[in-house]
Amino acid sequence: xxxxxxxxxxxxxxxxxxxxxxxxxxxxxxxxxxxxxxxxxxxxxxxxxxxxxxxxxxxxxxxxxxxxxxxxxxxxxxxxxxxxxxxxxxxxxxxxxxxxxxxxxxxxxxxx
Amino acid sequence: xxxxxxxxxxxxxxxxxxxxxxxxxxxxxxxxxxxxxxxxxxxxxxxxxxxxxxxxxxxxxxxxxxxxxxxxxxxxxxxxxxxxxxxxxxxxxxxxxxxxxxxxxxxxxxxx
Numbered sequence: 001x002x003x004x005x006x007x008x009x010x011x012x013x014x015x016x017x018x019x020x021x022x023x024x025x026x027x028x029x030x031x032x033x034x035x036x037x038x039x040x041x042x043x044x045x046x047x048x049x050x051x052x053x054x055x056x057x058x059x060x061x062x063x064x065x066x067x068x069x070x071x072x073x074x075x076x077x078x079x080x081x082x083x084x085x086x087x088x089x090x091x092x093x094x095x096x097x098x099x100x101x102x103x104x105x106x107x108x109x110x111x112x
Numbered sequence: 113x114x115x116x117x118x119x120x121x122x123x124x125x126x127x128x129x130x131x132x133x134x135x136x137x138x139x140x141x142x143x144x145x146x147x148x149x150x151x152x153x154x155x156x157x158x159x160x161x162x163x164x165x166x167x168x169x170x171x172x173x174x175x176x177x178x179x180x181x182x183x184x185x186x187x188x189x190x191x192x193x194x195x196x197x198x199x200x201x202x203x204x205x206x207x208x209x210x211x212x213x214x215x216x217x218x219x220x221x222x223x224x
Contacts, residue, residue: 030209030210031210033212033213035215040200040218040220041217041218042116042202042215042216042217042218043155043202043204043213043215044215045212045213045214048211048212050210088154088155090213092209092210099145099157099160099168099170100145100157100204100206100213101157101171102147102154102155102156102157103154104152104153104154105154105155
């Protein structure tokens with residue numbers, strides 16, 4: 001069964017706006033990661049946040065983690081058309097044998 | 113740069129054929145993964161290997177087997193391909209637990 005579930009499944013915004021995607025998971029985790037996938041390609045790692053961290057930044061990306069609610073959010077600020085992609089959260093859990101399990105993803109479209 | 117190479121981008125096989133999907137990584141990573149990706153279902157873990165000759169079943173191992181005879185190579189085997197195994201297959205590797213994963217470009221397999 002999938003550990004993470006993203007919300008919303010699809011998001012459409014104008015260039016320059018911020019995009020927020022959420023991820024919920026079920027069991028305790030070692031870390032939570034966000035990945036990006038351009039259409040028909042492999043996934044690219046964006047950011048990793050450990051279970052003892054609450055917030056992390058990387059360029060225009062901001063990730064928060066709330067372990068009490070078992071949820072995370074990815075914020076992309078000042079979005080660009082090139083940010084159009086699918087975004088996935090993944091959890092690394094000792095309970096799951098350190099396997100990396102993914103959610104269903106959020107499809108983001110940024111309109112020029 | 114870490115490179116994860118999948119042997120084929122596109123593959124068409126007949127029902128009942130034995131199919132081998134090959135994945136090679138060049139960074140001496142301990143962990144390797146095979147996922148399949150289907151619309152609306154996200155990435156689902158098929159098998160995971162944390163060392164040579166070691167493997168763990170993921171969420172959907174039925175109909176698949178794997179082989180890891182050398183650290184750099186992780187093969188996914190469809191013993192008798194069926195049409196419901198038509199999918200995008202993604203291989204990934206990571207140095208050890210609690211780290212990011214690096215993905216190959218994916219193999220789009222069609223079983224006819």
